Amino acid sequence: MKKVSILDVVEKSGVSLVTVSRVLNNVGTVRESNRQKVLQAIKDLDYRPNSAARSLARGSTGLIGLTLETLKDTVFDGIVHTVNQSLEESGYFLALSIFSRTEGDPDQKTNFLFQEDRVDGIIVLSLLDEENYVMELKRKKIPFVIIDNHVANSRALTVNVDNYIGGLEATKHLIELGHTRIAHVSGPDHFLSVRERKRGYEKALSDAGLSPLIVTHTESFGIRSGFDVAKTWMQNGMIPTAVFAGDDGLALGVMEAYQSEGYKIPDDLSVIGYDDQVFAAEIHPRLTTIRQPMEQMGQHAVRLLLKLIQGSKRNTSVVLQPELIVRESTAICLKKD
Template identity: 30%
Template sequence: MVTIKEVAKEAGVSVATVSRVLNNKGGASSETIAHVENIIKKLNYKPNRLAKSLSEGNSNLIAFLVPTLNNPFFPELIKEVERYANKNGFHILLCNSDDDRAKVEYYLEAMMDQYVSGAIINSLHVGPSDLAVLEERGIRTITIDRTNFEHSYSAITVDHSLGAQLAVTHLLRDEQCNNLVFISGPKNEKSAIDRLTGFTLALNEAEHPVKTTICYGDFGIESGYENAKALIQKGQTFDSIFCANDAMAIGAMRACHEFGIQIPGEVKIVGYDNVSLSSYTYPPLSSVDQCKHDIGKLAVSELIDLINNKNQKPKQYQLEPSLVIRNSSGGNRHV
C-alpha cells in the first residue's frame, strides 16, 4: 500500500504539501497542485480515512456488538442499524461475540484500538463497568435488549413480557387452546426470562384451565426441533406451541411436519421476532414483532446525538411489540 511519504518523495515535495493538496487547503502553486495530483493518480494512493478522521477529531466509525449471527433476527437488525448509520455518514464495525466473554473482551479492546466514536452493545456479557471504560475513553454507548438495562447509560429495550402475553393470550382466548407448550430461551437470558414472565401472566388471566409444558432451548432452530420432537416421541399431546423466538418455532414446525401433525389444524404455533423468513414458512408463522426497524433507527439516532453533543444526558427507551397473526395459528391480522 502506497504511503503519503512515498507520494511526497515521488513528487519532490514535503508530506505537508501533499496533505494540503489532499485536503484542498491551498498553500501551493497551481502547477505544484497539478503535479502532486498527477503523482497521486499515478501511484494510486488512497488516503487513510481513519487517520483523516482522527486528525479532524471525528471518527465516523460505530461499533455494533451482537451476541450471535445464527439467530436470523440479528442479521436483520444489523442491516437496519447499518442502513441508518450509512444515511448519516457513519460506518459499522461489526463485532460478533458468539455469547463468549473472551470474545467480548477482545472486541471491547478493538473498539478502543480502532478509535470508534460510539458503540451499540447487545450482549449478556457486557456490564456497567465495561460501559464505563468505553465512556471514559470517549466512546459513547447505547445498549440494546440483552444487555442489563440497569445502568446509567443510554439503552433501548423491548417489553418482552408484553410480547409474550400477546402471543399466549391469542392462543388461549382467540384460538381456545388448552394444552400449551412453551419453548423458552436459556434460563439465565434476560429477554427469555421476560418472555417467561409474560407467558405466566397470560396464563393467570386465562378464562379456562390450561395444561402447560415448559422446555428450554438456546434460541437456535435445532433446539426448537429437538424439544418438539422429544415431546412427540414421548407421546405427549398438545394443541399449541409458543416459542421464544422464530428460529425455535421454525424448528418446532419441522418436527410437527415430520410426524404428520397438521399446522394449524392439530397444533397452532406462534414465534417471536417476526423475521422475514416467518412470512415464507409453511404455513406462514404467526410471530411477535419486536420493532427491529424502530430499534435500528433509534439506536443510531440516539448514539449520533451523544457523539455530537458530549454534554447530552443518556436516555432510556422501552418499545412495545405487536403480534402479527398468520396461518400457523389460524389467521392473518395484526394485534
C-alpha cells in the same frame, strides 16, 4: 465526471454552507426541514464528503463501531443494515466487529473496537457478559448504546423491545382462539428477553384462569432445539393444542417434529413464534409470530449514540412495542378438554 463538492450540496439544497456543514457533522442545532433538504441533496447528488478532512475538523474518527456475536439472524442483520444506513445519512461510517467468547479471553474484553480513539462510539448488539462490556467502555470513556440488553435494570443507555408484552400478546392470541393446553418452549434463560417472554406467557394464562401445560428451556435457539423438545414432549405423552415458541427457529422445529408424527398444523396444533425472521413468511404453513421492529431499533440506537457523542446529558432509554403477525400456523381450537 466532475467530483461533487459541498458547494454543489449548498446549491442543490438551497441552504447556507454553515447549515450544510452542521448537518454533515451532525450538529443538533439545525432546523429539521433544512436538515431534510440537505440530506435529500446529498442523496440526489450522491455526495461523499472527504472523511479525513471532516474528521480532522471535528476532532473525531468519523467511525461508529457495532459489535455483536453473530449475523446468523435476520433480525440482527436487519438492525445492522438500518444502523449503517442511518450512520451514512449522518456522515459516519460503520465498523463492524463480530466478536465471540474465546478460550484465552474469559472476560470477553479484547475487542479491537474498544481501543481509545479508534471509533467515536459503539453500539453493542445483544451480547452476553454485558456487565464486563459496560465496565470496559465506561473506563475508556467511549460513548455506547446497547440494543437488546440482558441485565435487568441496566444503568446503560439501551434500546429494547418489550418482550413481556410480546409474550403476553402471543399467548393471548392462542387463548382467544380457544386454546387451554398451551405449552411454551424458550431459549436459554440467561437471556433477559427469554425470561420476559416467559413472564408474559405466564401472565396471559393466569389472567385467563389457566396454568402452563409445560415450559421447557433449551440450551440454544434454533430449529434442532425446537425439534428435540417437541419429540421429547411426544415421547412423554405431552400433546398440547398450542405452542408458544420464544424464537421462530424453535417454532419451526416444533412444527417439523409434530408434522413428522402425522399432526397437522394448525388443525391439530397451533404454533406461534417470535422475531418474524425472513423464513417465517416463506415456510408452509406460514408462521404466526411476534415481529420485532428492527428498523426502529437501529434508528433509535444511532440517534441516542450521536446525541451522547455531542455531549447531550438528557438521554432516555427506549422501549419499543412488538407486533403480532397472524398467518396460517394458528387456528381456532377444535379439541376440547
